[in-house]
Amino acid sequence: MIKYLQKIFKTSWTNLKRQGFLTLATSIVIFIAVVLGTSLFIFQGGVSFLVEAIKDKIDVSVYFNERVSREEILKIREEVAKLEEVKKVSYISPEEAYENFVKTHEDDPYLESLEAIEINPFLPSLVIQTREPSQYKVVSEFFKKEDYAPLVYEIDDYKRGVIIDRLSGLASGIRNLGLALTLFLSFIAIAVTFNTLRLSIYSQKEEIEVMRLVGAKNSFIRGPFLIQGALCGFFAAIISFVLFFLFFFSFKTSLEGLFMGFDAFAFYKQNIFIVLLIQLLIGVGLGLISSFFAVRKYLKD
């Protein structure tokens, strides 16, 4: 058995070297498929980052009447935090709200007007983030209960509701688009790889015929082609792995600026084993599957 496998490996290695150009062409096509697969994985990472960033920006602010004390609001905060849907609740005092306003409107001329009236017009509030953007309505309903309604001056979900819904829609739209793109491009990659390998194997059909007629087992004939396909895929995966690493490392800052703060290099490093696995699976898998189907045509018996 070992000798049998040795013969298959020897034959495939010899064929691989002999068909230098076809090996190169096949490896390049698989390389493109691997690059595509890896890019889509990183794209999905970017989409998740973007979705999380959008989610983090979605919150509901509940403003309390002036007469409601800080202690009362903190008690309410504890109650709100117990809600399953709530991820984070922050108390913003009128003073903090004033400071935040000053910070964000440093250059605005109407800041002078605010200073001129010499009172703090801001109300105490709770800023609430839900686990999912669509859950903000639960928070609104909570504050409409009899116990809390008299204390509340305003809930800004009515103003933000439409925006929140749109952002949620956008986030899931990006995710779905990414998935559809992944499936579509994967299909193209499989088709192109299969056809390239089919051409490569077609050029060796006489050799296959000779092997069949001298009494070679189908596994002996198929073996070298499968290994050739797998090796082309392996080379493609390793080259793609190294090139992606170098690319993300070299253009780290530019890419971060380009993709709204998404650090592709850090993502690549964090998921390095998954990335390598994906690349090997795509490369070796495509090589094996395409070779299997391409050579099957000639092994009808």
Added chain:
Amino acid sequence: MIEFKNVNKQYPANSLREEKTALKEVSFFVKEGEFVTLCGRSGAGKTTVLKLISAEEKPSSGTVFLENQNTAEIKKGEAYLLRQKLGFIFQDYKLLPYKTIFENVAYALEASSNDGEKTEEEVLQVLDLVGLGDKLNCLPRELSGGEKQRVSIARALIHRPRVILADEPTGNLDPYHSRDIIKILLKINEAGSTVVLSTHSKEIVNALKKRVITLEDGRIIRDEEKGRFFL
């Protein structure tokens, strides 16, 4: 050894050709150790007979037996066992151009056997037998047509087949080299192998004085011991 019983063979139509009937009600029996010549014009069905023996094709109806085995009943993936009993010689040699003579012959043994230890010794023996012991490291392109055909014979003999199927082995050769090849085939037959030779060469058929099966339009029109060319 080889038996055809009422064999019909139709090739189905495809985009390039219409349906073609290659053999009609063909029946014959070849004894072990016999030398049989299949004779007929191009398209008479000679190659189809050889393909049916080697289970490359299956009959549309009727049965083909090789050593009492019905070739149509061979399970998928097991045809190689039958082919290991056969040796093929082709008109166009079908040598692998990038392998040396030694490698071409050894390759057949490697492909059909798991035991690689005796390969070298056996290849040398068989190449000596066909008179090419001094050209082991030559590539096929460095050989003449006759020499290439002798390599093809050596490859066919390497796993000691019980039957040799030779499809127009002299078709590309001049009379001198043709006689040479036929002499080797006779030698192989004398050593005990059954030989089925397909040819349309009148000179060869008449010189051999062996059994001749003549095919015309897929039918056997003559089957004679020590037959002569009849067309």
